[in-house]
Amino acid sequence: MGQQLDPKLLIGVCLVVAVVLVVGLGLLAAVAGFASQKKSGCAGDTSASVAPVALNGLVGLPVKAASSDSPDSDSAGSGGSVATVDSIEGIKIPYKNTKLGLEEHLTETKPKHYVGPDSKPLTFAGAGAYAPHTTDQEHWYFNEYWPTGGAGWEKIPHKKLLITSKETGKSVVVSAEEAGPAASVTARDGIGAGAPPEVFAALGLKDKGAAYDKSPKSDKNRITVAFVKDQKGATLGPADGSGGSDSGGDGCAPQNDEDGGEAVSADFIKKIIFRDRRRIKPTALVLHYTAGAPDVNTTISALKSNSACGSGGCSVQMTIDGDGKIYQLMNPLTSQGAHAACINDKAIGIEIGGTGESQLLGNEKQFQAVVAASVTILKKYDIQFEEDAAGKKGLLSHTEVGEKSCSASRKYSKPDPGQRYMEKVRSAVKEQMGSQ
Ligand SMILES: [Zn+2]
Numbered sequence: 001m002g003q004q005l006d007p008k009l010l011i012g013v014c015l016v017v018a019v020v021l022v023v024g025l026g027l028l029a030a031v032a033g034f035a036s037q038k039k040s041g042c043a044g045d046t047s048a049s050v051a052p053v054a055l056n057g058l059v060g061l062p063v064k065a066a067s068s069d070s071p072d073s074d075s076a077g078s079g080g081s082v083a084t085v086d087s088i089e090g091i092k093i094p095y096k097n098t099k100l101g102l103e104e105h106l107t108e109t110k111p112k113h114y115v116g117p118d119s120k121p122l123t124f125a126g127a128g129a130y131a132p133h134t135t136d137q138e139h140w141y142f143n144e145y146w147p148t149g150g151a152g153w154e155k156i157p158h159k160k161l162l163i164t165s166k167e168t169g170k171s172v173v174v175s176a177e178e179a180g181p182a183a184s185v186t187a188r189d190g191i192g193a194g195a196p197p198e199v200f201a202a203l204g205l206k207d208k209g210a211a212y213d214k215s216p217k218s219d220k221n222r223i224t225v226a227f228v229k230d231q232k233g234a235t236l237g238p239a240d241g242s243g244g245s246d247s248g249g250d251g252c253a254p255q256n257d258e259d260g261g262e263a264v265s266a267d268f269i270k271k272i273i274f275r276d277r278r279r280i281k282p283t284a285l286v287l288h289y290t291a292g293a294p295d296v297n298t299t300i301s302a303l304k305s306n307s308a309c310g311s312g313g314c315s316v317q318m319t320i321d322g323d324g325k326i327y328q329l330m331n332p333l334t335s336q337g338a339h340a341a342c343i344n345d346k347a348i349g350i351e352i353g354g355t356g357e358s359q360l361l362g363n364e365k366q367f368q369a370v371v372a373a374s375v376t377i378l379k380k381y382d383i384q385f386e387e388d389a390a391g392k393k394g395l396l397s398h399t400e401v402g403e404k405s406c407s408a409s410r411k412y413s414k415p416d417p418g419q420r421y422m423e424k425v426r427s428a429v430k431e432q433m434g435s436q
Pocket of ligand 1: 288289339414416
């Protein structure tokens with residue numbers, strides 16, 4: 001995948017090759033932001049092996065804030081014993097009165113996929129946008145065309161909503177696990193939300209085959225949608241409590257975005273350029289140099305235009321410019337980037353702005369920022385300091401990744417950020433880690 005290229009031939013940035021379909025999705029994905037894992041056994045470790053498949057063509061296109069669809073919707077407060085609200089944490093529901101489309105199951109459920117009499121056939125739609133999901137979240141999942149243009153969109157994942165069928169009057173508490181369908185689908189078919197077969201069954205909508213009744217005005221499968229007021233207390237499943245949850249939970253609490261910014265101690269400037277729907281559980285931090293002018297905009301354009309990672313270009317979580325400013329380019333930092341083949345699903349990357357090792361060695365201010373950022377990332381994600389590139393762990397150079405992290409047939413050679421520089425960084429990082 002291009003790893004064998006002479007680095008000098010690469011366009012500007014030294015980055016190499018994402019694993020998979022970063023393509024347009026990576027940059028555009030409407031739906032980044034979501035969950036990071038907080039418990040090691042709960043999440044994310046397999047996510048990298050699953051390609052981001054679009055769900056029935058419904059999902060994940062670049063999104064502008066969608067407008068509310070129906071003037072007559074008044075779902076807030078309805079739904080039997082479950083109290084609801086129209087907005088929560090400043091987020092409004094795009095479609096409060098809409099048709100529900102039938103979705104397949106999500107992959108990346110922990111510990112297992114929900115299987116029941118109402119879930120056949122158990123076909124999978126691919127990775128859900130807000131993966132990982134608990135079994136309950138998958139069982140009762142729900143999607144809408146969540147707005148991403150304004151503040152608050154990153155708060156959507158795993159929010160609980162109450163949906164009520166206008167045909168049967170039955171209500172189900174569902175969990176926002178994905179974004180979709182695209183606005184064009186909603187406009188064409190009137191379907192502004194989606195859910196898997198179990199939700200249809202719980203709503204009493206037996207006629208699943210008619211789920212895609214393509215008539216915007218039709219009331220077939222029409223539902224009202226509202227946020228559940230008590231996000232923590234509410235149980236997913238039928239709102240009358242008769243259905244309940246299947247698994248009793250798997251011990252994995254719904255995850256929230258942990259990268260609001262306050263948790264990072266180095267001075268990070270948020271300049272979110274790249275998005276990816278996958279989350280990683282980082283075990284490594286990889287340092288690069290950009291092989292270009294050390295300003296952030298040069299770095300970003302070089303990343304975007306670097307075809308070594310596919311038509312969508314490369315991406316990285318952070319870059320540090322020549323003035324020592326640390327830019328966070330992805331949010332959360334556990335978004336998977338495309339900067340170092342063979343380890344992208346395990347590593348956060350830092351692109352250090354500069355033409356090469358000698359320039360980096362001559363920039364003390366930038367060096368201090370690199371050290372501060374590295375210490376912060378290692379501590380925040382509990383990444384070990386010791387180099388174990390073969391095990392995809394530790395503070396690593398791109399060189400070490402190319403030589404040790406790949407299987408024999410995929411090994412490649414990269415010069416960055418340079419051995420002397422790496423030694424200098426390691427020495428300072430070790431000292432700071434020890435003193436904190
Ligand atoms: Zn590199």
